[in-house]
Amino acid sequence: NFDKPRFDKPREGGAERPRFSRPREDRPQGDRPRGDRAFADRPQRERPKFDRPREGGSSWQEHPRSESPGERPRRDNEDDSKVFAKRPAFGGRGEYRERKPEFEKRAARPPREKKSGERIAKVLSRAGLASRRDAEEWVVQGRVSVNGRVINSPALDVTENDAITIDGKPLPPRERTRLFMYHKPRGLMTTHADPEGRPTVFDNLPEGLPRLISIGRLDFNTEGLLLLTNDGGLARALELPDTGWLRRYRVRAHGEVTQGQLDALKKGVEIDGVKYGPIDATLERDQGANVWLVFAIREGKNREVRNVMAHLGLEVNRLIRISYGPFQLGELPEGEVEEVKTRVLREQLGEKIAELAGADFNRPMPGDAGGKSDAKS
Structure with missing residues (x-):
């Protein structure tokens, strides 16, 4: 047990701490000094009075509340013309300003001139x-x-x-927008000039064709339908995924796959950080150790079909594009070119794509007399 601390220092004057013989509860309440009573407990007559007069010698009774509830009291020296004068101490709203009856609107900006070129x-x-x-x-x-x-x-x-x-x-003059279908063989690069010296599509086209560019590309070992055009605006428009044209391929691959695995591709797939959009794939048949599939895609990213097949554990050994939008490979012989008639091209493109591409179907064909269309129109 620890002893309570003791204070041996004597109180000043030698007086000891006062002790009470009775407990606090037994003491009479009247022993408390009158000055310690709460202010509210004092009798009315004992409340202090403030005899000091108000400054200015006036009291609030001299300005009685206005009889009308919406009107505030006025000062003796207040001018009616300055009712709304700014009084920061009273939260005034500032000096009143009359608003002009007709609001002056800012002049509209002149429309921008469209670029002529x-x-x-x-x-x-x-x-x-x-x-x-x-x-x-x-x-x-x-x-x-x-x-x-x-x-x-x-x-x-x-x-x-x-x-x-x-x-x-x-620069040669612009010609009418034209479109050609070409059955690309395997072993050709889709470019005008290959840095490695490999054969290209444009080196193997039949003679008599205008200078053409490809709509999209096909890999070196991919065969099938390749669209060619003399209009770069059309090529750019048809390459966009927003155009919505479906590209269908027939695929022969080594390995095994189920239709359930192919159906899962309809939601898209991400491979090595690259996201591929929805793919509609159908299992056609088995052929020994190979399977034949039909792939339908809209984006056409670089080596998309081969990368997706490798993701499923299949190795592509033949890839043929059979359609691009409404245009079909059909029975077009390998290495041959067929031009799409202008009337058919205009109908298949529609107004929206034709406007996006800036296609021009009214210019004369090379060699036309008087600007008339030939039989292909």
């Missing part, structure tokens, strides 16, 4: 010389001149009045 790369692409991307590279390389001046930036708008040359040769 088009980007240089777009013009080169529409002429069927190259894709827009390749045309931009030509500009950067200094191969393009406008009005006798070499340009090195594709951020330039030109009009029909500008004289454009590529490698010193004048």
Whole structure:
């Protein structure tokens, strides 16, 4: 047990701490000094009085409350014309200002003038010389001149009045928008010039065709339908996934797969960080150690079919594109080209895609007399 601390220091004056013989509860209540009573317990007569007069010698009774409830009391020196004068101490709202009867509106901005020209790369692409991307590279390389001046930036708008040359040769006039179907064989690159020297599609086209560019690409070992056009705007429009054209392939692959695995691709799939959109795949038949499938996609990303097949454990050994939108490979012989009639092309594109592509079906065909269409129109 610990002893309570003791205070041995004597109180000042030698007096001891007072002790009470009776408990606190037994003491009479009247022993408490009168000055300690609460203010509310005092009799009315004992409440302090404030005899000091108000400043100015007036009291609030001199200004009785107004009889009308909506009117505030007025000061003796208050001017009716300055009722709304700003009084910060009283939360005034500031001096009243009359509003003009007619509000002055800000003058509308004049509409922006539409550009009269088009980007240089777009013009080169529409002429069927190259894709827009390749045309931009030509500009950067200094191969393009406008009005006798070499340009090195594709951020330039030109009009029909500008004289454009590529490698010193004048830009050919724009022709009518045309579309060709080509049955691409295996072993050809879809490019105008391959840096490795491999054979290209355009080196193996039949003679007599205008300068064409491809709509999309097919891999070196992929065969089937490849669309070609003389209009870069059309090529760009049909390559966009937003156009919504379905691309169908027949696939022969080594391995085994079930229809259930293929149905799961309808929700899309992500492979090595690359997201592929919905794929409609159907199992056709088994052929020994191989299976035949039909793939339908809308995006057409690089090596999409082969990458998805490898994801399912299959190795593609033959890939044939059989359709691109409404255009079918059909019985077109390998290596042959067939032009789509202008009337059919216009109907299949529709107004929306034709406007997006900037297609022109009214220009004369090369060799036409008087600008009339030939039998293919």
